Amino acid sequence: MEQLSFFEPPGxxxxxxxxxxxxxxxxxxxxxxxxxxxxxIDTIDWKQEEIKMFGKVLKTPRLTAWYGDKHYTYSGxxxxxxxxxxxxxxxxxxxxxxxxxxxxxxxxxYYRDASDSMAxxxxxxxxxxxxxxxxxxxxxxxxxxxxxxxxxxxxxxxIGLGNGSLLVxxxxxxxxxxxxxxxxxxxMQARINLTFRAIN
Numbered sequence: 001m002e003q004l005s006f007f008e009p010p011g012x013x014x015x016x017x018x019x020x021x022x023x024x025x026x027x028x029x030x031x032x033x034x035x036x037x038x039x040x041i042d043t044i045d046w047k048q049e050e051i052k053m054f055g056k057v058l059k060t061p062r063l064t065a066w067y068g069d070k071h072y073t074y075s076g077x078x079x080x081x082x083x084x085x086x087x088x089x090x091x092x093x094x095x096x097x098x099x100x101x102x103x104x105x106x107x108x109x110y111y112r113d114a115s116d117s118m119a120x121x122x123x124x125x126x127x128x129x130x131x132x133x134x135x136x137x138x139x140x141x142x143x144x145x146x147x148x149x150x151x152x153x154x155x156x157x158x159i160g161l162g163n164g165s166l167l168v169x170x171x172x173x174x175x176x177x178x179x180x181x182x183x184x185x186x187x188m189q190a191r192i193n194l195t196f197r198a199i200n
Contacts, residue, residue, distance in 0.1 A: 019170070020173040021168070023166070023168075025164075026165065028137075028164035033139045036087065037190065040110075044065045044085075046065055048062075048063050049064055061116050062110060064107065065108040066108075067084055067088055067108065069081065069084075069104040069199075070199035072107070079107075081105060088106060091196075092196060096135075099133055099168045104199055105198075105199050106197065110191075111190065111193070114185070117181055120179070120180045121178055122175070122177065122178045123197070128198070131172055132170075133198065134174070134195050136166070136167040137196070138163065138167075138191060138194075139191070139193075141189040141191040145161045145180075147179045161193070
């Protein structure tokens with residue numbers, strides 16, 4: 001397995017512990033990833049959710065979908081799952097032996113261009129349990145995945161999540177760290193990210 005390749009800020013020499021993240025850059029080859037990207041864009045029931053922030057109702061800067069066996073609430077939105085598709089089940093079966101976890105649900109995010117993003121957050125909802133294992137699969141445009149410590153904001157790391165890659169988040173990552181996909185000043189093509197979860 002390839003070691004994590006984090007880009008570190010000047011003067012910072014400590015990489016994020018490998019017991020928190022496990023990166024597999026080419027789990028799906030280029031041809032398969034391209035086919036799955038287009039298939040998911042065309043067949044998933046995408047929605048643009050609304051969230052309330054600072055007293056205003058805003059549309060999320062990306063499209064999302066929730067599939068699987070369990071409902072899930074985050075950002076004040078309760079998601080009821082659509083049934084598994086054959087493609088989502090096949091992806092799930094590919095990654096479960098690597099993650100060492102049986103997943104019962106998946107959140108899909110569709111980043112259409114450079115303006116689509118995900119704000120700083122942690123996946124620490126009660127339904128996920130104490131130290132959740134979350135498997136993040138990416139198809140399409142590589143995007144920068146930023147990580148920072150919740151208390152020590154100067155501890156920041158980033159990794160490019162490439163086409164066909166798998167990132168397994170584990171340990172106490174969701175409790176002590178937060179992550180994001182920022183907007184980009186450079187032009188970006190479509191990217192779909194699937195985060196497989198085990199909901200209690």
